[in-house]
Amino acid sequence: MAELTYRDAVARGIAQEMRRDPNLVFLGEDVAAAGGVFKTTVGLLEEFGPDRVRDTPISEQAILGAAAGAAMTGVPVIAEIMFSDFLAVCFDLVANEIAKLRYMTDGQVSVPIVIRTANGGGSRFGAQHSQSVENWCMMIPGLKVVAPSTATDVIGLLAASIRDPDPVVFFEHKSLMATKEDVPDGDIVDELGKARVVREGSDVTIVALALMVPRAVAAAERLGEQGISAEVIDARTLVPLDTGTILSSVERTGRLVTVEENPRLCGWGAEVASLVAHEVFWSLDAPIVRITTPHIPLPAADILEDETIPSVDRIVETVLGEWA
Amino acid sequence: MSISTDEGRYDYATRPVRAPRPEGDPGLDLRDETRLSLYTRLQELRQVEKRAYDLFMQNLVKGTSHLSLGMEAISAGFGEALRPDDYVFATYRGHAHTLSKGSSMDSVLAELLGRANGLMGGKGGSMHLSDADRGMMGSYAIIGAHLTLANGTAWSAQLRNSGQVTVCFFGDGTTNIGAFHEALNLAKVWNLPVVFVCENNLYMEYTPIDYITAVANPAADRASAYGLEPMIIDGNDVDVVYDTARKLLERARQGEGPSLVEAITYRSGGHSRADPAKYRPPAEVEAWKEYDPIIVYHQRLLDRGFSESTLTEISNRVADQVDRATAAAKAGAQPPLESIFTELWADGGSAWRS
Numbered sequence: 031m032a033e034l035t036y037r038d039a040v041a042r043g044i045a046q047e048m049r050r051d052p053n054l055v056f057l058g059e060d061v062a063a064a065g066g067v068f069k070t071t072v073g074l075l076e077e078f079g080p081d082r083v084r085d086t087p088i089s090e091q092a093i094l095g096a097a098a099g100a101a102m103t104g105v106p107v108i109a110e111i112m113f114s115d116f117l118a119v120c121f122d123l124v125a126n127e128i129a130k131l132r133y134m135t136d137g138q139v140s141v142p143i144v145i146r147t148a149n150g151g152g153s154r155f156g157a158q159h160s161q162s163v164e165n166w167c168m169m170i171p172g173l174k175v176v177a178p179s180t181a182t183d184v185i186g187l188l189a190a191s192i193r194d195p196d197p198v199v200f201f202e203h204k205s206l207m208a209t210k211e212d213v214p215d216g217d218i219v220d221e222l223g224k225a226r227v228v229r230e231g232s233d234v235t236i237v238a239l240a241l242m243v244p245r246a247v248a249a250a251e252r253l254g255e256q257g258i259s260a261e262v263i264d265a266r267t268l269v270p271l272d273t274g275t276i277l278s279s280v281e282r283t284g285r286l287v288t289v290e291e292n293p294r295l296c297g298w299g300a301e302v303a304s305l306v307a308h309e310v311f312w313s314l315d316a317p318i319v320r321i322t323t324p325h326i327p328l329p330a331a332d333i334l335e336d337e338t339i340p341s342v343d344r345i346v347e348t349v350l351g352e353w354a
Numbered sequence: 355m356s357i358s359t360d361e362g363r364y365d366y367a368t369r370p371v372r373a374p375r376p377e378g379d380p381g382l383d384l385r386d387e388t389r390l391s392l393y394t395r396l397q398e399l400r401q402v403e404k405r406a407y408d409l410f411m412q413n414l415v416k417g418t419s420h421l422s423l424g425m426e427a428i429s430a431g432f433g434e435a436l437r438p439d440d441y442v443f444a445t446y447r448g449h450a451h452t453l454s455k456g457s458s459m460d461s462v463l464a465e466l467l468g469r470a471n472g473l474m475g476g477k478g479g480s481m482h483l484s485d486a487d488r489g490m491m492g493s494y495a496i497i498g499a500h501l502t503l504a505n506g507t508a509w510s511a512q513l514r515n516s517g518q519v520t521v522c523f524f525g526d527g528t529t530n531i532g533a534f535h536e537a538l539n540l541a542k543v544w545n546l547p548v549v550f551v552c553e554n555n556l557y558m559e560y561t562p563i564d565y566i567t568a569v570a571n572p573a574a575d576r577a578s579a580y581g582l583e584p585m586i587i588d589g590n591d592v593d594v595v596y597d598t599a600r601k602l603l604e605r606a607r608q609g610e611g612p613s614l615v616e617a618i619t620y621r622s623g624g625h626s627r628a629d630p631a632k633y634r635p636p637a638e639v640e641a642w643k644e645y646d647p648i649i650v651y652h653q654r655l656l657d658r659g660f661s662e663s664t665l666t667e668i669s670n671r672v673a674d675q676v677d678r679a680t681a682a683a684k685a686g687a688q689p690p691l692e693s694i695f696t697e698l699w700a701d702g703g704s705a706w707r708s
Binding site for chain 1: 441473474475477478482484485486487491492494496498499500501502503504505506507508509510511513514520532533536537539540543544693696697698699700702704705706707708
């Protein structure tokens with residue numbers, strides 16, 4: 031057991047898997063010599079060499095194309111798209127090629143690729159380097175979607191994503207990079223499609239993802255002081271979605287709140303709300319509440335960005351408001 | 355040619371004719387069997403495409419179709435030169451390339467008909483023919499992306515030191531999309547074993563390619579920007595295509611990196627099923643009809659001493675094959691409705707919740 035940052039967990043997870051599988055390769059912009067613009071890939075070039083860890087030009091389509099083509103022949107690939115906003119530059123590859131290759135060919139090929147990308151706000155980067163776009167990928171059949179909130183989960187879910195034979199988009203949150211926790215020694219391998227109950231409670235179920243998880247937990251502590259027992263679930267993977275954990279929690283608490291960093295319309299919480307409304311409707315004691323970033327692009331100034339992304343205060347106030 | 359503000363700039367059919375420029379028999383040292391194999395391939399691709407057209411007209415094939423009629427020499431020439439384990443990528447106009455890589459006529463025609471015995475069990479259709487076991491890595495219906503995928507299979511071959519080469523076919527219109535440029539740059543930087551083949555049929559769908567391209571030769575004039583040799587060949591001369599393919603494949607196999615070749619050709623018909631191709635000058639269409647790759651090669655083989663009966667025997671044999679394949683395709687069952695939910699994931703299913 032040793033303390034590790036979320037940032038360093040990325041390199042540890044990749045290295046763990048590259049040691050295990052000599053065929054695994056990794057490519058992206060500034061990932062090799064520079065160790066990544068977020069320093070998440072430091073040391074990989076030195077350990078695994080330039081054949082397996084490759085710097086690319088600023089060519090997001092070429093990056094994902096090379097990754098997917100190699101993957102189609104059975105070579106597992108990790109591809110980094112520096113900021114998740116840049117997925118829009120190569121979305122044809124993401125949405126039309128990688129996601130559909132197996133289905134269109136009726137199973138002739140698999141695409142064992144992990145697209146790692148830095149997601150989310152809080153860095154004052156403005157509208158084109160701050161978005162939470164996990165919902166862009168969640169809506170496309172053929173993509174698995176993962177977004178860890180802790181250093182241990184970064185390693186375990188990255189390993190699970192790499193070992194998964196299907197395409198996975200792996201969202202690393204920029205504002206969690208510096209967070210740290212004690213991480214077990216040795217290999218860590220988790221499982222996709224498993225949410226985690228981070229904090230148990232009996233009055234309300236709060237489902238959150240990535241940066242929203244620690245905020246939901248902090249909000250739950252404060253709600254506890256007000257006599258409201260909140261259960262917090264870290265969804266961890268949006269596809270496959272662990273509906274069992276969410277539905278059974280709501281059956282016990284009778285209330286659902288989602289905390290989403292994505293803008294309002296068609297955020298992942300809408301899908302969770304729809305499932306809960308349909309499948310455990312008679313367990314609900316109150317309307318479902320979605321706490322999201324407003325339906326706007328993100329502003330840059332710190333005071334504006336902080337007001338925009340769901341905060342601990344906003345979660346507490348919203349839940350208390352529903353109780354009134 | 356630049357677009358002027360003159361009236362009539364969109365009257366494409368009245369523009370100057372771009373006629374073929376035949377150079378005659380290139381006099382290559384090829385074995386008789388090779389020449390007959392090339393002729394057989396031309397006949398196979400032509401007759402299957404004609405059959406596909408007939409099946410469309412009978413409304414047995416739904417959706418759209420993009421035929422390679424008139425352009426068969428390119429896929430035939432490359433098909434003859436490719437190794438069975440080489441990789442091929444094609445566009446939505448990919449029936450010929452799929453057949454050239456060894457897929458059976460039955461499985462291709464059955465896929466067009468949307469039957470269970472089709473290459474992809476009816477899930478792909480005309481624009482997505484794939485046969486991965488034969489190295490046919492797919493037909494792609496959105497311009498550009500498959501050039502980047504071709505880099506990927508080439509990268510894999512390079513990593514595994516397998517000696518496999520990837521050939522990626524695309525049209526002239528593709529040279530104006532970003533992915534083309536990203537793919538060529540990365541292929542060169544990584545010295546990948548990939549051959550990019552631009553089938554320049556002079557029209558980007560319904561628009562003359564030179565009207566909307568900054569340079570006269572859409573692929574070749576871009577080659578130097580990526581450190582590649584500019585190469586333009588007669589795409590209607592199957593000997594020339596075969597010879598080029600042999601050289602470029604060998605070059606890539608020896609680790610000498612990517613290449614880009616522009617093969618000039620012409621569509622006999624429109625862009626797709628819906629297109630009567632009225633935007634082309636009639637004299638141009640006529641000139642290219644006379645320079646049809648099969649007419650050209652048939653005459654060349656006669657000039658080289660092959661008998662008319664040998665060639666007739668080949669075309670008759672292919673006609674029988676196509677008839678039998680059509681019958682087998684038509685006899686195929688409709689795909690089972692359960693297949694809608696299969697093969698999204700590698701586990702064979704499509705579940706999105708755990």
